[in-house]
Amino acid sequence: MKEAGINVEVEQVDSAAWTDMKKSGGIDCSIGNWYVDYNDPDSMLYPVSDGRVDLNSIFWHNDEFKQLMIEGIQTEDTAKRQEIYAKADHILTHEQFPVVMLYNETLFYLKKPYVKNFEVTFTYRTMFKDADIEY
Numbered sequence: 001m002k003e004a005g006i007n008v009e010v011e012q013v014d015s016a017a018w019t020d021m022k023k024s025g026g027i028d029c030s031i032g033n034w035y036v037d038y039n040d041p042d043s044m045l046y047p048v049s050d051g052r053v054d055l056n057s058i059f060w061h062n063d064e065f066k067q068l069m070i071e072g073i074q075t076e077d078t079a080k081r082q083e084i085y086a087k088a089d090h091i092l093t094h095e096q097f098p099v100v101m102l103y104n105e106t107l108f109y110l111k112k113p114y115v116k117n118f119e120v121t122f123t124y125r126t127m128f129k130d131a132d133i134e135y
Contacts, residue, residue, distance in 0.1 A: 022059075025059075027059070031102075033105075034047060035123065035124065036122075036123050037123065038123070039122065039123075041072070041081070041082070041085035041086075041089070042069075042072055042073055042085065045069060045072075045085060045088055045089065045092070046069065048060060048065075048092065048098065048099065049065065049066060049069040050066060058098050058099055060096070060098035060099075062091060062096060062098075064091060065088050065091045065092065068084050068085070068087055068088040068091070069088060071084050072084040072085050072088065107120075107124055109126075114133055114134050114135055115131065115132075115133055116131070116132045116133070116134050117130040117131050117132055118131040119131075
């Protein structure tokens with residue numbers, strides 16, 4: 001980045017320090033991750049909506065995005081919600097770019113053939129409830 005005239009100072013901090021820095025406005029740029037908590041677009045978009053959390057994760061505000069997030073959470077019709085969140089996502093990732101998606105993590109699991117009913121969900125959670133070992 002130096003060749004492009006951008007000076008970067010990397011500072012790795014713990015969670016408490018990160019929270020304090022966010023509160024005081026001491027962050028210019030950050031790298032983080034976010035995983036889906038449940039199968040709903042609101043799960044991925046709410047962290048960047050300044051109307052829904054105490055500490056907006058990206059220090060960004062957009063009135064239209066904020067209104068779409070309010071409409072999305074209040075709308076029960078699944079198809080309509082998808083339209084609302086698709087528009088919000090477009091604002092976030094194609095118009096204003098307050099976040100840049102760098103990569104999508106891929107996880108691999110190896111299991112012995114005699115391990116049965118072990119499940120990895122779409123949210124990468126491991127489920128052992130029905131797991132069994134058959135010899």
